[in-house]
Amino acid sequence: MKKKIILGLLLILSGAASIPIQAQCTAENDAFSAGEDFSYKLYFNWKFIWVTVGSANMSIKGTKYNGENAYRCHLITRGNKAADRLFVLRDTLISVVNEDMVPYYYRKGALEGDRYTVDEAWYSYDNGKNQTKMRFRTHKGEIRQNNQQSSVCVYDMLSMMLRARSFDASNYKVGQKIHFPMVDGGKVEGQTLIYRGKKVFKTEKSKTKYRCLVFSFVEYDNGKEKEVVTFYITDDKNHLPVRLDMYLRFGSAKAFLTEAKGVRNPQTSIIK
Numbered sequence: 099m100k101k102k103i104i105l106g107l108l109l110i111l112s113g114a115a116s117i118p119i120q121a122q123c124t125a126e127n128d129a130f131s132a133g134e135d136f137s138y139k140l141y142f143n144w145k146f147i148w149v150t151v152g153s154a155n156m157s158i159k160g161t162k163y164n165g166e167n168a169y170r171c172h173l174i175t176r177g178n179k180a181a182d183r184l185f186v187l188r189d190t191l192i193s194v195v196n197e198d199m200v201p202y203y204y205r206k207g208a209l210e211g212d213r214y215t216v217d218e219a220w221y222s223y224d225n226g227k228n229q230t231k232m233r234f235r236t237h238k239g240e241i242r243q244n245n246q247q248s249s250v251c252v253y254d255m256l257s258m259m260l261r262a263r264s265f266d267a268s269n270y271k272v273g274q275k276i277h278f279p280m281v282d283g284g285k286v287e288g289q290t291l292i293y294r295g296k297k298v299f300k301t302e303k304s305k306t307k308y309r310c311l312v313f314s315f316v317e318y319d320n321g322k323e324k325e326v327v328t329f330y331i332t333d334d335k336n337h338l339p340v341r342l343d344m345y346l347r348f349g350s351a352k353a354f355l356t357e358a359k360g361v362r363n364p365q366t367s368i369i370k
Contacts, residue, residue, distance in 0.1 A: 234284025
């Protein structure tokens with residue numbers, strides 16, 4: 099469930115392989131600024147009843163990395179006491195990108211049940227290549243290290259989401275697929291998003307309605323497409339993730355935005 103919650107907070111990724119890697123990885127940010135803070139409630143369908151099972155918080159702060167101005171994105175997911183009886187969930191993710199959205203560092207500490215893992219990645223850009231140094235600590239305490247060189251940009255869960263929030267999806271066609279590389283578990287894997295179109299979403303226990311863009315994160319098993327997460331992002335410059343629908347092996351779960359502070363742009367997607 100944890101991975102699906104986090105993956106649901108991703109949006110879109112693209113790039114042009116014909117330009118130098120450092121320039122290729124840069125992007126203009128017009129979606130967020132330091133001081134942004136989002137809160138979510140997590141729900142699980144238990145015997146046809148939706149029950150609260152935890153919360154998530156994502157914040158962005160200004161920082162320095164190797165003497166350069168940067169953003170530090172922090173995402174925390176926590177199960178509540180009731181959920182702990184079935185499955186303990188304690189995850190903390192950190193991603194550092196510079197002001198041009200170039201990834202520099204990533205860390206994910208994940209406690210799932212009695213299994214604790216740490217996933218880290220360091221990015222550098224030399225000789226027209228992306229150098230990704232990865233270190234993964236398994237739940238048994240084993241350390242796995244992996245270095246990968248690529249001619250295209252490599253991202254993690256959070257740096258991908260930060261960059262993608264500034265992308266313009268106005269020319270996307272329903273059913274269009276977006277492929278991207280992502281660090282996870284000490285390796286780089288290809289992932290796929292599918293654009294589903296536009297929809298109006300009404301928040302739980304509120305009269306607030308949003309115009310949203312709808313995307314699906316999918317996996318493939320023996321060539322068959324399996325939907326993992328359907329997520330709704332506001333159809334404005336902020337591209338705020340306001341709802342996630344997660345399809346699990348043992349049921350379904352949802353996450354709803356409950357509070358948004360420090361939003362950079364007017365929330366023009368709200369329908370009054």
